[in-house]
Each structure stands twice: as structure tokens, then as C-alpha cells.
Amino acid sequence: MIRANAAEVDASIAVSGIGLLTPLGDTLGAFAEALYEGRHSVTNSQELAGVGESRIVDFDASRYATIRGMRVYNRTTRLGICAVKLALADALLETENLDANELGLVTASTFGHMDTLIEYDRSLVTVGPQQTNPVLMPLGIPSAPGAAIALAFGAKAFSITVATGGASSTDALGLGARMLQSGRANICIVVGASGYCQELSLSAQRAGMLTSADNFRVLDRRHAGTVFGEAAAAFVLERVSDARSRGATPKGVICAQASTFAPDPAGIESALCRACSEALRGARIAPSKLSLISSGASGLIESDRSEARAILATLRDAAERTPVCAVKANLGDTIEVAGLLQSLVAIHSLRSEMAPPISRLEEPDIPGLHYLMQKSDLDNGYALITSTSYTGACSALVLSANHGC
Amino acid sequence: MQRHVVITGCGLVTAAGNDLDGFWATIMRGASFIRPLQQFACPEMDTLMGAAVELPSSDDLPTTVDSIAYRSRCTQLAIAAAGRAVSDAALASGAIGLERAGIVFGTTLGQERQVADLSEHWVREGPDSVDSGFLRRCDNHGLAAVIAARHGLGGPVLLSATACSSGNASVAMAYDLVSSGSAEAMIAGGADTFSRLIYCGFRRMGALAKDVCRPFDRRRDGVSFGEGAAFLVLEEQEAARQRGARIYAELAGYGISNDAYHMTAPDPNGDGVARAMRQALETTSTTMVDYVSAHGTGTPYNDVGEARAMKAVFGDRVRNIPISSIKSTIGHTNGAAGAIESIVCALALVHQAVPPTANFSEPDPDCDLDCVPGEGRPMRVDTCLNLAAGFGGSNVCLVIKRPQ
Amino acid sequence: MEESLRKIVATIAECKAGFPVTAHLRDELGVDSVRALEIIFEIEKEFKISVPEERYGEIRTFSDLVSLVKDIKG
Numbered sequence: 001m002i003r004a005n006a007a008e009v010d011a012s013i014a015v016s017g018i019g020l021l022t023p024l025g026d027t028l029g030a031f032a033e034a035l036y037e038g039r040h041s042v043t044n045s046q047e048l049a050g051v052g053e054s055r056i057v058d059f060d061a062s063r064y065a066t067i068r069g070m071r072v073y074n075r076t077t078r079l080g081i082c083a084v085k086l087a088l089a090d091a092l093l094e095t096e097n098l099d100a101n102e103l104g105l106v107t108a109s110t111f112g113h114m115d116t117l118i119e120y121d122r123s124l125v126t127v128g129p130q131q132t133n134p135v136l137m138p139l140g141i142p143s144a145p146g147a148a149i150a151l152a153f154g155a156k157a158f159s160i161t162v163a164t165g166g167a168s169s170t171d172a173l174g175l176g177a178r179m180l181q182s183g184r185a186n187i188c189i190v191v192g193a194s195g196y197c198q199e200l201s202l203s204a205q206r207a208g209m210l211t212s213a214d215n216f217r218v219l220d221r222r223h224a225g226t227v228f229g230e231a232a233a234a235f236v237l238e239r240v241s242d243a244r245s246r247g248a249t250p251k252g253v254i255c256a257q258a259s260t261f262a263p264d265p266a267g268i269e270s271a272l273c274r275a276c277s278e279a280l281r282g283a284r285i286a287p288s289k290l291s292l293i294s295s296g297a298s299g300l301i302e303s304d305r306s307e308a309r310a311i312l313a314t315l316r317d318a319a320e321r322t323p324v325c326a327v328k329a330n331l332g333d334t335i336e337v338a339g340l341l342q343s344l345v346a347i348h349s350l351r352s353e354m355a356p357p358i359s360r361l362e363e364p365d366i367p368g369l370h371y372l373m374q375k376s377d378l379d380n381g382y383a384l385i386t387s388t389s390y391t392g393a394c395s396a397l398v399l400s401a402n403h404g405c
Numbered sequence: 406m407q408r409h410v411v412i413t414g415c416g417l418v419t420a421a422g423n424d425l426d427g428f429w430a431t432i433m434r435g436a437s438f439i440r441p442l443q444q445f446a447c448p449e450m451d452t453l454m455g456a457a458v459e460l461p462s463s464d465d466l467p468t469t470v471d472s473i474a475y476r477s478r479c480t481q482l483a484i485a486a487a488g489r490a491v492s493d494a495a496l497a498s499g500a501i502g503l504e505r506a507g508i509v510f511g512t513t514l515g516q517e518r519q520v521a522d523l524s525e526h527w528v529r530e531g532p533d534s535v536d537s538g539f540l541r542r543c544d545n546h547g548l549a550a551v552i553a554a555r556h557g558l559g560g561p562v563l564l565s566a567t568a569c570s571s572g573n574a575s576v577a578m579a580y581d582l583v584s585s586g587s588a589e590a591m592i593a594g595g596a597d598t599f600s601r602l603i604y605c606g607f608r609r610m611g612a613l614a615k616d617v618c619r620p621f622d623r624r625r626d627g628v629s630f631g632e633g634a635a636f637l638v639l640e641e642q643e644a645a646r647q648r649g650a651r652i653y654a655e656l657a658g659y660g661i662s663n664d665a666y667h668m669t670a671p672d673p674n675g676d677g678v679a680r681a682m683r684q685a686l687e688t689t690s691t692t693m694v695d696y697v698s699a700h701g702t703g704t705p706y707n708d709v710g711e712a713r714a715m716k717a718v719f720g721d722r723v724r725n726i727p728i729s730s731i732k733s734t735i736g737h738t739n740g741a742a743g744a745i746e747s748i749v750c751a752l753a754l755v756h757q758a759v760p761p762t763a764n765f766s767e768p769d770p771d772c773d774l775d776c777v778p779g780e781g782r783p784m785r786v787d788t789c790l791n792l793a794a795g796f797g798g799s800n801v802c803l804v805i806k807r808p809q
Numbered sequence: 810m811e812e813s814l815r816k817i818v819a820t821i822a823e824c825k826a827g828f829p830v831t832a833h834l835r836d837e838l839g840v841d842s843v844r845a846l847e848i849i850f851e852i853e854k855e856f857k858i859s860v861p862e863e864r865y866g867e868i869r870t871f872s873d874l875v876s877l878v879k880d881i882k883g
Contacts, residue, residue: 068823069668069823071820071823072847100665101662101680104663105663109566110544110545110546110564111543111544114520114543117517117520117602118520118523118524120602120606121517121520121521121523121524121601121602122524122527122528124447124448124524124601124605125448125524125525125527125528126528128448128449129447129448129449129450129605129608129609130449130609130853130859131853131854132605132609133847133850134606134609134610134843134846134847134850135843135844135846135847135850137602137603137605137606137607137609137610138606138668138669138796138797138843139668140517140602141513141514141515141517141566141568141602141796142512142513142514142515142545142566143513143566143567143568143571143795143796143797143799144668144797146566146567147568147668147796147797147798147799148668150663150665150797150798151665151666151667151668151797151798153665154665155663155665156662156663156664156665156677156680157661157662157663158661158662158663158799159567159663159665159797159798159799160565160567160574160578160799161565161566161567162563162564162565163515163545163546163564163565163566164546164549164562164563164564165544165546171561171563175578178581178585182581184661184684198532199523199532199535199539200539200540200543202532202535202539203535203536203537203538203539203540203541204540206535206536206537207537207538207540207541208537209540258561258587259507259560259561259562259563260559260560260561260562261507261550261553261558261559261560261561261562262559263550263553263554263557264554271559274504274559389546390540390541390544391541391544391546391547391550392550392553392554392562393546393550393562393563609846610842610843610846611862611865667841667843668843669842669843670841670842670843
């Protein structure tokens with residue numbers, strides 16, 4: 001149903017279902033437990049010397065979902081489909097019972113099609129078009145993972161792919177929320193997935209971005225680079241009023257989201273701070289109301305510093321008492337999935353009133369923030385999610401677990 | 406808070422010209438620029454047909470962006486078109502706070518040529534061919550970022566991908582950001598160039614036209630591709646008036662849907678397209694439409710499905726509404742198409758005329774639309790629809806009206 | 810040979826291999842245009858033949874497919 005009258009816009013957007021696949025678990029409970037214990041899934045790469053990575057071992061999509069056509073989809077797409085399946089189950093929804101015209105999908109994917117594109121094009125050159133598997137062509141474009149996921153679940157309201165690198169899923173959550181607020185659908189799934197791609201890891205290694213498993217630390221004085229990680233996560237979003245009227249309990253509420261841009265790395269700090277301030281203004285809360293910062297710091301030295309300084313500038317007087325966590329320390333940088341993972345960590349932490357430590361953090365690089373070095377009690381207030389991309393996108397999201405906004 | 410959004414700048418680079426007046430005059434003649442391509446080829450395929458852009462040397466790709474222009478052609482086209490749009494809107498004049506201005510960039514294939522470049526090297530050097538810059542060069546967000554950096558934008562800088570409706574989807578997303586007050590101004594549009602993936606893939610599917618595409622014609626046999634880029638500048642109406650901006654048209658709103666039918670084939674009933682159109686009309690309180698810029702790719706399936714959707718939405722009135730496809734002139738420009746066709750709608754309002762469908766001579770009774778054969782037609786134009794139906798099923802219909 | 814063809818079709822159509830030889834590929838087994846191309850691709854690889862595009866239209870049922878492959882292989 002479309003609400004054309006702006007005065008009727010329903011602002012509160014609930015997270016009514018969460019699904020995730022990570023090397024540390026595929027349920028929120030198991031994943032959170034791993035985080036509270038400070039565990040991480042980063043090991044040394046078998047393929048690239050001196051490089052750490054975090055990979056999902058023994059992933060078998062058929063354990064989660066039986067979807068026609070899935071057999072030709074790449075790993076990233078299959079991960080995404082499985083995360084959505086889990087999220088819908090968590091939301092107590094079955095697609096057969098949904099009005100497909102009221103189901104929308106936003107997919108966070110920047111590199112999700114790359115391994116298929118590389119395989120297809122390489123085949124054109126090595127064996128020629130006639131010997132190249134034709135089924136790969138439609139799967140080699142950036143919208144392919146999203147289109148496949150929308151097809152799998154019959155999302156007929158809309159299907160949009162957001163490709164803003166490391167800011168993708170934070171931006172995607174903002175887009176999904178806005179689409180619901182303007183009545184373009186009754187339910188919006190937001191999904192992000194990131195599967196291993198050898199060529200991208202190789203390039204990152206040669207660019208000096210990656211470090212070994214032993215040297216991987218986030219926000220620490222000894223940070224030396226990042227590692228790539230695999231994961232998938234999905235949220236089911238709906239208007240709070242709709243969730244309540246069908247008897248579902250919102251797990252979290254999306255209050256506001258803002259995106260900004262920095263043309264070069266030196267500008268990230270101020271652009272991210274602007275995004276945070278704008279998100280806080282949109283949520284109508286002061287920085288002092290934040291209970292938790294779920295940061296996107298990834299171990300890249302300058303990027304970590306920009307992120308820390310942006311958070312400091314946003315929090316001001318509240319900086320020393322507002323806990324900061326960083327899930328990339330546990331899973332590596334899952335790029336497009338990061339914002340969703342940061343958000344589900346925040347939701348779980350607020351609901352349980354306990355936040356996880358930043359794994360392997362011993363000596364914070366930038367002073368002034370309340371970095372969590374052990375798990376910590378938490379007030380159930382609001383959380384701020386901060387994300388950036390290698391290409392200058394900055395994105396911030398404010399959410400809560402109990403309050404309406 | 407819903408605010409009115411207007412188009413204050415247009416910029417495009419297409420096979421039919423790179424300046425608005427020249428482009429309009431050319432498409433109104435009903436010529437076709439789908440020709441044998443000299444500068445692009447695919448393995449084991451004869452000379453390919455397509456509509457190529459010619460750029461002056463002032464639009465050469467800066468070597469700081471990429472020293473190898475061929476593989477960054479999409480970026481080059483985008484920079485050229487965005488520069489023209491920004492100039493046209495006088496966006497850099499200081500009247501708009503660029504810190505709260507951004508861009509939504511749509512593309513179907515993005516940096517596919519970076520992968521094509523890699524393949525050429527991989528066959529000789531294997532993994533050694535992957536250099537330190539590859540990750541950055543094939544990151545499609547970089548397309549939006551390079552434009553944003555060149556024009557000092559500090560607001561939302563987004564890359565959206567919905568296959569060939571990406572141009573329209575980007576304009577729709579930018580519309581939402583301006584009308585809600587999340588941004589002061591947004592650049593919106595898209596770019597794409599010729600790609601091996603799409604030529605080889607469509608050829609294999611039998612969906613490539615043998616010579617030129619013939620939208621809605623009985624003899625149509627497939628798509629012809631073009632390269633291109635186009636961007637609109639969108640602003641809030643009152644702010645645009647106050648700064649004395651030239652207002653082309655009002656972007657009144659949009660409708661969106663997804664077929665969820667098949668990864669490549671459109672829903673033959675045109676249900677998804679019809680839903681997007683109805684939503685566009687309802688949300689903008691539009692009852693009368695004077696012109697529709699169709700998706701009109703020239704494949705047997707697309708055109709008949711689209712015609713069905715038009716009939717379902719407009720009923721008997723459909724024969725009174727001119728519905729043309731300029732893909733007949735400039736080819737299917739993929740991510741640029743929606744933005745180019747939005748500019749066509751804006752120019753139709755300015756010039757009070759509608760462009761023709763080129764290459765049309767034999768009507769198809771299953772399509773049975775007034776597709777404006779021959780030359781463009783002067784007529785009263787107040788309201789246009791711009792329809793895009795993407796590969797994989799994403800449909801976006803924009804409503805573009807005479808400014809109040 | 811029919812057994813291999815049956816296996817290819819069953820894998821791609823995601824159906825059981827016991828379908829009748831007269832089964833209509835599109836209408837009964839749900840083989841759409843892209844899956845049809847994939848079947849041809851796999852057949853060309855498996856039997857080391859090349860199926861001319863002009864003959865694609867001959868393939869409506871599974872038995873059509875069997876006949877075509879027999880004909881090309883000689």
C-alpha cells in the first residue's frame with residue numbers, strides 16, 4: 001500500500017528478524033557468545049603468504065534452503081539466500097504467506113558478482129564464447145546476487161542493489177527503512193553477503209592492505225592492516241505498527257541513517273563525523289544518549305585512526321564513558337556485510353545489556369574513547385553504527401532495542 | 406516532509422551528440438546511429454553493431470584516474486556527462502551547499518572492462534597479472550566517487566545496480582533524498598560502455614539484433630547496444646527558484662516494482678511493468694499522460710510485454726498516447742538509458758514535441774501502439790512517463806511534468 | 810547415450826531422471842531459455858559435438874533432444 005500523504009509517514013522501522021552466517025556461528029546466540037569470549041575466526045591464508053583471512057568452513061547451502069536455480073549461483077549469492085531464509089524464519093514469516101507485491105529487497109553487494117564475472121570473461125578469452133557456459137552471463141553483473149535473492153523469495157515490491165563498498169549494508173539499511181516509511185512495501189529484507197574472491201585478495205595483498213593473522217589487530221597501536229572475511233547477514237524490516245499488529249516483537253528499531261562522502265582519506269574523519277551528527281539529529285537524540293558505538297574499524301591504520309577520531313568528535317564529552325566495540329576484530333573485514341553485522345551486534349548487546357570486547361585489543365592507538373577490552377554491562381539505550389568504504393563513502397546508523405524513536 | 410523536486414541541469418554523452426540542442430535535433434530526425442563498431446570487438450564474433458560515443462579531446466580521461474583509457478571508458482563517459490550537467494545547473498556557483506549534495510550513479514556493467522583487461526593479462530601471466538590497483542579499479546563505487554570528488558560533493562554518494570533500469574532507479578533514489586530533505590541537491594544518472602559480457606551473452610541467447618534494433622516493429626529481432634552517460638541535477642523547487650536556477654521540469658515521483666519472474670526474461674504479461682506504472686500514476690496523482698518514453702529494447706519479448714502493460718494501465722486511451730523508444734537511435738545504453746530518457750522527457754516538455762522511434766516500418770498487431778514512426782512530432786506535452794524494465798525484472802517508472 | 814543425456818537434463822531441470830522420453834522440456838520439466846542453453850552447452854561438452862543454432866528450434870521434447878544428438882554424432 002502506498003501512502004502518498006507525507007503526513008501519514010510512519011517513521012519507526014522495526015528489525016523483526018535477523019539471520020546470519022559467519023565462521024563463528026549461524027545463530028545470534030552462538031555468535032554473540034563467541035564475541036563475549038573474545039574469539040575470532042582469523043587464520044592464515046592457505047593461498048596467499050603472510051596474509052590472514054576469515055572463511056566460513058564447510059558451507060553447504062542445502063542445509064539452509066532449497067531454492068530452484070541455486071546450483072548455478074556463486075558462493076556469495078548462496079550465502080545471501082541462506083541468510084535471508086534464516087532471517088525470515090526468525091521473523092516468523094514464510095514467503096508463501098506473504099503478499100509478494102508488498103515484499104521488497106535491498107541487497108548490499110559491491111563485489112558479490114566478481115568471481116562469476118572473472119570466470120566468464122576468462123573463459124571467453126581462453127576457450128571462446130561457444131565453449132563458455134551461457135548461464136554465467138546474467139550472473140556476472142553487479143545486480144545479479146540481488147536479482148537471484150529477490151527471485152528466490154518472490155520480492156515483487158522492489159529489488160535494489162546498493163554498492164558502496166564497506167558502507168553498503170549501512171546504506172542499504174537506510175534505504176530499506178526509507179522505502180518502508182514511504183509505503184513502497186510492507187516488508188523489506190536487507191541482505192549483505194561476501195564470499196572469498198582470490199583476485200580481490202591478491203590485489204589487496206599487493207596494495208599492502210592485508211596483514212597476517214598474528215598481526216591482525218583493530219584500533220590497537222600495533223595495527224598493521226586488515227584481513228578479508230566471509231559472512232552473510234539479513235534483516236527483516238517492517239513498520240513497527242505492522243510488526244506489532246501481527247504479534248511480532250521488534251528486536252530492534254532503526255531510528256535514522258545518514259550518508260556522506262570524503263574525496264580523500266584525509267577527509268574521512270570529518271565526513272564520518274558529519275554522517276554521525278546527521279544520524280543523531282535524525283534520531284533526535286544527543287550523543288550522551290548513546291549506550292554503544294559499534295564501529296567499522298578494520299585494522300587499516302589510517303582508516304582506524306579516522307574512525308576513532310570521528311567517533312571522538314561526535315561524542316565529545318560523552319566519549320570517555322560510551323563503550324566502543326568493533327566486530328571486524330572477530331571476523332575480519334566482510335566489506336558489504338559489515339554494517340549489518342555491526343547492527344546485529346549492537347541489537348544483541350542492547351537487549352542483553354552486555355557488550356562484547358574488541359578482540360585482541362591491548363593498547364588503543366587513539367586515546368580518549370572507552371574501548372571495550374572485556375565484555376561489559378550496558379544500558380539499554382541507543383547504538384551508533386559507523387561505516388566507511390575504501391572509496392570515501394561514510395555512513396552512520398542509529399538504532400535502539402527497546403525504545404521507539 | 407515531502408518537497409517538490411525539479412530538474413535544474415542536464416548533461417549527456419551519446420551517439421546522437423554530447424550537447425542538449427544537438428542531441429534533441431538529431432533524435433527528432435529519427436536517424437539511427439547503430440553502426441559497425443571499429444573500436445570494440447569480441448572473440449570469435451564478426452564486426453559488431455553498436456552506437457558509439459565520440460568525445461572531443463577535452464574529455465580525455467585524466468591519467469590520474471587511469472593511465473589506460475580503454476579499460477576505464479565507463480568512467481570517462483560518466484565524467485564527461487556529469488561535468489556537462491553540473492555546468493548546466495551552475496551547481497558550482499556557490500548557491501548550493503555542496504556538503505549536502507550528492508550523487509546516485511546507476512550502472513549495469515560498471516567496471517566490467519577492468520576484468521576484461523585482467524583476462525587478457527591473465528592468459529599470459531596468470532596470478533602475477535593481478536596488480537595492486539585492481540581492487541580499487543574494479544570497485545564500482547569508485548564511479549560515483551570520482552564524480553563526487555571532482556565536483557566537491559559531500560552528501561550521499563551512492564552506486565545503485567538494478568541492471569538496465571539502473572539509470573531510472575538512481576533518479577528515483579535521488580528524488581527520495583531531495584524530497585525528504587536528506588540532501589540539498591542530487592546528481593542522478595548513469596553510464597555504461599560496450600562490454601564483452603553483454604555482447605557475447607546476448608548473442609548466445611539469440612537476443613542481439615542482426616543489424617539494428619526495431620522497437621515495436623513486427624520484424625524486430627533483438628537488442629542493439631550503445632554506450633553513453635547522462636546525469637540530471639535535482640533540487641528542491643523553492644530553493645531552485647530562489648537561486649534563479651533554470652528549471653527544466655518537475656520530477657513528480659516514481660513507481661517501482663520487481664518481476665521476480667526470471668533472471669533474464671521479462672514477465673510476458675507485463676504485470677510488474679504495469680504495477681510500476683500504476684504506482685507512479687497514483688503516487689503523483691497523475692491522470693493524464695501525454696508521452697511515454699518506453700523501455701523498448703526491440704526484443705520480441707520485451708516489447709510485447711511492455712505493450713501489454715501499457716494497455717492494462719491506459720485501456721483504450723493507449724492508442725492516443727505517443728510511446729516511443731529512442732534506443733532505436735542511440736542503442737540500449739544500459740545504466741545510462743534511464744537518465745538519457747529522463748532528459749528526453751525534460752526536453753520534450755521544453756520543446757513541446759516528442760521524439761520518434763527510428764527503424765520502424767512494419768507495425769506489430771501484438772504491440773499496436775502509436776510509437777511515433779518517422780520523425781518527431783510537435784504537440785502539447787505536460788506530463789511524461791519514463792519507463793525502464795531491467796534484466797532480472799527491476800522496473801522503475803518516473804513521472805516528469807511541466808514545472809508549475 | 811540416452812542415460813547421459815537424461816542425467817544432464819535432470820541436473821539442469823532439477824527434476825528426477827525418471828521422466829518419460831516424451832516429456833516436453835519447457836512445459837513439463839520447466840526448462841526455460843537459459844536452462845535450455847545450458848543443456849546444449851553441457852551436451853556439446855559431453856559428446857564433443859557442436860549443435861548449430863538453427864537446430865535449437867527442433868528441441869521440444871526429450872526424445873527430440875536424443876534424436877538431434879544421434880543425428881549430429883552420426
